Amino acid sequence: MKIVECAACGSKELVEDSGVVVCVYCQTKYLPERDDAPTRATVITVGSDIDALLQKCRDDPANIRQYVSLILDIDPTNVEAQKYLNLMRKKKKWWQ
Numbered sequence: 185m186k187i188v189e190c191a192a193c194g195s196k197e198l199v200e201d202s203g204v205v206v207c208v209y210c211q212t213k214y215l216p217e218r219d220d221a222p223t224r225a226t227v228i229t230v231g232s233d234i235d236a237l238l239q240k241c242r243d244d245p246a247n248i249r250q251y252v253s254l255i256l257d258i259d260p261t262n263v264e265a266q267k268y269l270n271l272m273r274k275k276k277k278w279w280q
């Protein structure tokens with residue numbers, strides 16, 4: 185496996201699952217690199233990645249700032265991520 189680091193979050197914990205490589209940390213999925221493929225891994229299923237990150241916002245609010253940042257990197261217009269961002273701006277620890 186040539187993919188050694190998640191491009192989305194920098195995690196090195198990547199596992200292969202059903203022909204794709206999945207980051208165990210942020211659930212970003214990659215197509216394993218083939219010999220005839222370009223050097224960079226291809227990010228797929230952006231929509232489900234955002235769903236996974238939004239779920240992490242709810243499950244792990246202590247790190248919500250990081251998750252929201254990742255979501256907005258993928259989809260700057262994501263309404264739910266912007267809502268979290270606005271809440272963070274209004275009140276730093278709104279979840280406590």
Ligand SMILES: [Zn+2]
Pocket residue numbers: 190191192193194195207208209210211212
């Ligand atoms: Zn990751």
